[in-house]
Amino acid sequence: QVQLVQSGAEVKNPGSSVKVSCTASGGTFTNYAINWVRQAPGQGLEWMGSIIPILSLENYAQKFQGRVTLTADRSMRTAYMELRSLKSDDTAVFYCARGLVAGRTILEMDVWGKGTTVSVYS
Amino acid sequence: DIQMTQSPSSLSASVGDRVTITCRASQGISNSLAWYHHKPGNAPKLLLHAASRLQSGVPPRFSGSSSGTDFTLTISSLQPEDFATYYCQQYYISPPTFGQGTKVEIK
Numbered sequence: 001q002v003q004l005v006q007s008g009a010e011v012k013n014p015g016s017s018v019k020v021s022c023t024a025s026g027g028t029f030t031n032y033a034i035n036w037v038r039q040a041p042g043q044g045l046e047w048m049g050s051i052i053p054i055l056s057l058e059n060y061a062q063k064f065q066g067r068v069t070l071t072a073d074r075s076m077r078t079a080y081m082e083l084r085s086l087k088s089d090d091t092a093v094f095y096c097a098r099g100l101v102a103g104r105t106i107l108e109m110d111v112w113g114k115g116t117t118v119s120v121y122s
Numbered sequence: 123d124i125q126m127t128q129s130p131s132s133l134s135a136s137v138g139d140r141v142t143i144t145c146r147a148s149q150g151i152s153n154s155l156a157w158y159h160h161k162p163g164n165a166p167k168l169l170l171h172a173a174s175r176l177q178s179g180v181p182p183r184f185s186g187s188s189s190g191t192d193f194t195l196t197i198s199s200l201q202p203e204d205f206a207t208y209y210c211q212q213y214y215i216s217p218p219t220f221g222q223g224t225k226v227e228i229k
Contacts, residue, residue, distance in 0.1 A: 004165075035218070037166075044209065044220055044221070044222045044223045045158075045160075045166070045209055045211075045220040045223070046220070047217055047218045047219065047220070059216055059217075061217050062217075095165070095166065097166070099213075105213075106213060106216070106218070107154075107171065107213050108156040108168055108171035108172075108211075108213060109156070109158075109166075109168060109211075110168050110171075110177065111168075112165035112166045112167070112168075113165060114163075114164065114165045115163075115165065
């Protein structure tokens, strides 16, 4: 059974960038999408964007457009989320989640990583 | 964007209780709705998809139903491991959007 293993916690200064990885252990995410979801302290889940590597298709939430880039390596085992121009209110737990795909539509998120905590302060 | 409104935002219940959580979509989403269970420090877990289809490995005490733009998650007999926050999420139209969550606490 595929598990998603995320990179470790990060502490960043305002204005810097962070790149979080998500590796499929026990398989690949070929034919799936990888979503990125943020949870700020005390808040709910917020979708940031998704990538369907096999289609080279990316989709970003308007809120993060221009500040986030999603990529995946050619082996279809590791996906990355880079968030730039970090602010203190970017402090959050970032989750990757595998999404089933029907055509170009992403369905439910059936496998999630445990999350990566990113803390932003000067 | 489609707004998903969950109610209640929190509830207190005892082991063995029947619990119902509702989620209302701001427009029609067919049955393109998922429910997730989330405990702090853990990965969120998919419980149901397509509004009422139980994800493999999820106990049958969890069930889902729908009526128009209203969706319901029911836990027939609450177990200790069920105390968590529950989220609905629509995937009918991008961007996918989540409800604000319902925290189920021990009474």
